[in-house]
Amino acid sequence: MSTVLVIVTSPTLEGFAQVRIEDAIYLDYQAATPVDPRVAEAMRETMLTDFANPSSDDHALGWKAHQRVELARAAIADAFGAAWGGLIFTSGATEGNNIAILGGARNAPPERRRVLISAIEHKAVLEAASALAAEGYDIERLPVDTSGCLDLDVLEALEGTTVAVISVMAVNNETGVVQPVRAVAQWAKRHGVFFHCDATQAPLAMEVDLSSWGVDAASLSSHKIYGPKGIGVLYLADDRPWTPRPLTFGGGQEQSIRPGTLPTPLCVGFATASMLVSREGAAERERVASLRDSFVASLRDLDPGLRLTAPSGDRHPGNAHVVFSRADAADLLALLQPVVAASLGSACTSGVIGPSHVLTAMGVSDSDASRCVRFSLGRFSDAAQLAEASHAIAKALNKQRGRALPA
Incomplete structure (x- = not known):
């Protein structure tokens, strides 16, 4: 009996094989960080x-x-x-x-x-x-x-x-x-x-x-x-x-x-x-938190109804988990490819149908959960990247709104 090896390529990756890493804006640091040189x-x-x-x-x-x-x-x-x-x-x-x-x-x-x-x-x-x-x-x-x-x-x-x-x-x-x-x-x-x-x-x-x-x-x-x-x-x-x-x-x-x-x-x-985190972590956390806050402010300029899922209490300084007021999160991330890398939530639940168990436990409605995106910033994030990301997100939101998405 012969064995047949079938290789399946995701259609979402068509045309992206030649994307250069330096051209992408990486905002998924909580999934995995780049290796420091x-x-x-x-x-x-x-x-x-x-x-x-x-x-x-x-x-x-x-x-x-x-x-x-x-x-x-x-x-x-x-x-x-x-x-x-x-x-x-x-x-x-x-x-x-x-x-x-x-x-x-x-x-x-x-x-x-x-x-x-x-x-x-x-x-x-x-x-x-x-x-x-x-x-x-x-x-x-x-x-x-x-x-x-x-x-x-x-x-x-x-x-x-x-x-x-x-x-x-x-x-x-x-x-x-x-x-x-x-x-x-x-x-x-x-x-x-x-x-x-x-x-x-x-x-x-x-x-x-x-x-x-x-x-x-x-x-x-x-x-x-x-x-x-x-x-x-x-x-x-x-x-x-x-x-x-x-x-x-x-x-x-x-x-x-x-x-x-x-x-x-x-x-x-x-x-x-x-050792690098131990030595440089305090200053890095302060810098990243400032970038994160500025980025969230820019997103609110695009969508005044946008809100954080956890606005109170202590949070990871690089985490911006937001609820868009009128957007489909999965479609938004697809429209952002290959320019911006962000996520719906945990990388270890990718492909799971339905709302995140984390958001469900917090009492977030299924409707709100479908509009949630996790942007996570880190060591190599900078203001220029985030400005470019905001521009790309604005274009994607406008494209979605042109499709008359439900409120």
């Missing part, structure tokens, strides 16, 4: 010189690669307020989330069969929790208020002695809303619950100090902070109530929690990106 150079040097397996302990080249990995681990720990021995390298935050939630629940005392997650978690958390539901765990979604912030009154009213894991993100990946991590940590400590935090979006939104946050576990991803894709860390606090059970098995690397040969260049790239 300084990070790329550090990785290039490592690829050429430290190619040996860092687990090869019988020769000097293996020792040197191992040293590069451990120096990278120490740099990441220092950047994010973690103990050096508490960082486990992973392939990214999705894997870290799965280890913490699945492994954390499976290694909990037998009387703890409940798992709490906020209603606005990333799909990597929601799906991990769903897998536990199939194993007989009770999964409870914690509500958020209309601003997208976790309702702490509901959490405080819950009985916690039968809870295995609670998972609440630090910063929402769609609306950019900052969550009350320290308050959740205090609740978890009082009830002896394993607290995991998906901190993927946090480093570009705030200063991250994992030790002082009080979490038992936290997940981070390199490609959200101008580093390479395919590498992340899972932080495990020294005083965690128990250790997650491993999901994979192999040669014993990473304390046997996540075995496998470590990609030395990716570890170095993540470390370099982490």
Whole structure:
């Protein structure tokens, strides 16, 4: 029997193959950040010189690669307020989330069969929790208020002695809303619950100090902070109530929690990106927030009825999640191609039919949700780009209005 390989090309990409990166205005930093040239150079040097397996302990080249990995681990720990021995390298935050939630629940005392997650978690958390539901765990979604912030009154009213894991993100990946991590940590400590935090979006939104946050576990991803894709860390606090059970098995690397040969260049790239965020983050956040606010003002000039989905409370400085007063968001983004790259929401829910679960949890109507676009700015955004983006958006809105879209 012969095998036929069929390659399907999306029709939306026709004619775009020759688009130059420098011609596009990138406003999707919360999906993935460009690799900083300084990070790329550090990785290039490592690829050429430290190619040996860092687990090869019988020769000097293996020792040197191992040293590069451990120096990278120490740099990441220092950047994010973690103990050096508490960082486990992973392939990214999705894997870290799965280890913490699945492994954390499976290694909990037998009387703890409940798992709490906020209603606005990333799909990597929601799906991990769903897998536990199939194993007989009770999964409870914690509500958020209309601003997208976790309702702490509901959490405080819950009985916690039968809870295995609670998972609440630090910063929402769609609306950019900052969550009350320290308050959740205090609740978890009082009830002896394993607290995991998906901190993927946090480093570009705030200063991250994992030790002082009080979490038992936290997940981070390199490609959200101008580093390479395919590498992340899972932080495990020294005083965690128990250790997650491993999901994979192999040669014993990473304390046997996540075995496998470590990609030395990716570890170095993540470390370099982490050091840059630690050193330059405060000034960068201030600059990006100012650009974001100016950009939102320009959008309001185009559409006076435009509003932010989460106007109150702390938000990611680069996040502009807006509701247009009269526009179809999906059609608008299509009209903006290939000039402006933005998104409807999380990249990990692309292709899902229906409104975002985040917006639904906030009480946003289906009609409003269909008019929502997430623009996210970052390190390489500038005023000239945003002016050009506003011009392109104005043209797209005018084209939509020419079609007599319903109000």
